Amino acid sequence: MKSEEKEQEKYQEELEKTSSEVDGVNEYREILSRVIHEGEEIFKIKNKAITLSAIIAGLEIGFSYLLICALYFLLSGKLAENTIFKLFSLVYPVGFILVVLGKSALFTEQTSVLTLPVLNGQRSIRELFRIWGLVILGNVIGGILFTLFISLLAPHLGLFDHETIVRIGSHVLHHDAWVLFMSAIVAGWLMGLLNWLLNSAKNSLTRIFLIFMITAVIGFGGFHHSIVGNIEVFGAFLFSDTITFFDYLWFLILAILGNSIGGSIVVGLFKYRIFESNYKN
Template identity: 30%
Template sequence: MSRSTVSTLANPVTERDHTRGPDDAPLTLVEYGDFDCPSCEEMYHALTQIQDRLGDQLQFVFRHFPLTEAHPHALRAAEAAEAAAAQGKFWEMHDTLYEHQDALEQENLREYAAEIGLDTERFARELDAGVHQERIEKDVASGAQSGVDGTPTFFINGRRYDGPVEHDALLEAIAQAGDLTAIQASIRHRDKALRETIDRSRSGAPAAGEAIRDMFSADEIFQRLVATADEEFRRSNRLLFMSGLAAGLAVTLTFLARSAVTAAVPLDAASLIGNLFYPVGFVLIVMGRYQLFTENTLTPVTLVLTRIASIRNLLRLWGVVIIANVLGAALGAYVLASTGVFTPEAAAVASGFGEHAFETGWWDLFFKGVFAGNIVAAMVWLIHASQETTTRFLIIVFLMFLIPSTDLFHCITGACEVLYFVFQGNESLLTAFADFFVPVTLGNIVGGVFLVALLNYSQTAERQFPNRDPSELKLTWAEWLYSRRSGRPYVTSLSSERTDEQTEDDY
């Protein structure tokens, strides 16, 4: 939020503005925004809640203020919104751009135009010709006259708002401007009372149980999973790839530690003791929130099962992460195979892991992968059911220890083991892919998705989103199969929920 000495709106709202809400509403909120601005995207969801709550008492106005030096896609996205406005669908494009802020390339904009039913040829011509640049420049000029130098910047009934850029503070400022005492009282009441008994994260997911503070219900665990899943879907391909690459390298530490300790322990139980170090990489990945196929990519299945996110989006996330994971694991395996990091004893143990994997039959690998996928999905569920770091750590260590101890296989750690064996010249890459990676990955997916469906979905089918109508979130079957759209199942924050005592008279 910019802070200027100018405190009033220089250019009043006119017919040329893009507005939501009645023209005679007692309250007017003007936003100068940027479609490529992360803060604007965060406030987009808060503004939706505020508009829903105030209804006909608020007129919302959006004006363009693309920060082209900081946000390379801002201007073209603004032009796309204006091209949609020329066909009567500004707000449809406005919402779509914020819901897919990580994908604002030229081809993405044309795809969105088709999704909201625009004449795509006209849309493309107007973008290429820069037809709407003048309109955007006028918005920018009006913002500059009002002292706007950053986004988002808001004006409430013509007066600049310089408070915190967050839902509660903005709603309270609007309520104060409109003398909506009931809303002001409800905000203060929740700040004082409800937040002392229940905490929620920024996304709205519960941080404490409602019935029992230190224990979550199945519905509350599901809400936490939903928040995590939505975060995964919102990540750009670049961020997913880099995080996945880091996770693949972290898996190498599991392989290194397990091999070295197994070789160093001169006991019959050396293998069992070595397995205690199998969770090392998983601790780094889960606690550090890296992207590892199965651990961090199973939670989005919850949104696909409820038809809120599309299969295409899920496959995009899975594809980027698994490629990055395998590259990271391959790099680590190559370094270990090509250098003297391993002692001769540890190298022999490491080779034995890969040799054992190749000696295991295709269907045996598949079903071992199924059970490993079950364990991983159970770990994901329990991680979201726990509140303390120590508890999460113990869950990861105990459950991941079960995978090698019961001779099961995880596709990424197993890939590191077999690739090490391949880089030593013992097998081919094609054999490693077809005879190991394919069956284990399929098994992990089947086992993990089944448990996700069993635990995360069926237990919570009646009360998945307590503050939203699920029917409003669901995609059509066509969108579910191949679109990039998402229902954005945000759990409404405490301050935006109505208290049980509130009625329509509050407003």
């Protein structure tokens, strides 16, 4: 009798374990399906609309830049400079929250989501590069417009001065090229992971927390985000005698390449390959 009870208990445990594994597989499939569907919907957006959305994202992400400049200007001379740079993590997420929840087209937030329909055979590499090109162009234009606007206004409001703009941009550029590139891969990886996590979130508060958590890590680590970095370095180029247009362009190329690899390969490719090798029938 006891032997039968033990066998029954063992059977029940195995059944529960199997049920849990099935639930995990189904949840993974569901998230992947949502991400692929989201990417497919972006591919359907007209060129003009996606470009305008990307320009808006470039403008909105500028509020992260505004706040880190204001924080540096406020605390400069009162705290160690390295401490101030770490405190950027508290305000860095603001622009990302505005962009992501507002559904504007931000390159790094869409890198992995656009890669998945290509990996799934629904879209071509050519279509992927077309969307990436439009989004990057719009983000860069929006960022430049914000830099020109805020660099004119901020000194008159006492938010920060041109010296602060140069200091922030110089801090972004002071690394060797290989460090900047690897750092951009980490930032792209985190942003790709953010999109995956957002597709598993059920409510707005959870989504805000996830955006804050991931982008705060980018801000605290000083990892290089191409679109925020575009604003930071372009501003320094405008007001510095030592930072050239080539420095700005070289940074942009390295950061975009690094972000692309981090988002599309580390997250998009790996996440899809896990599904394909373990879950796909």
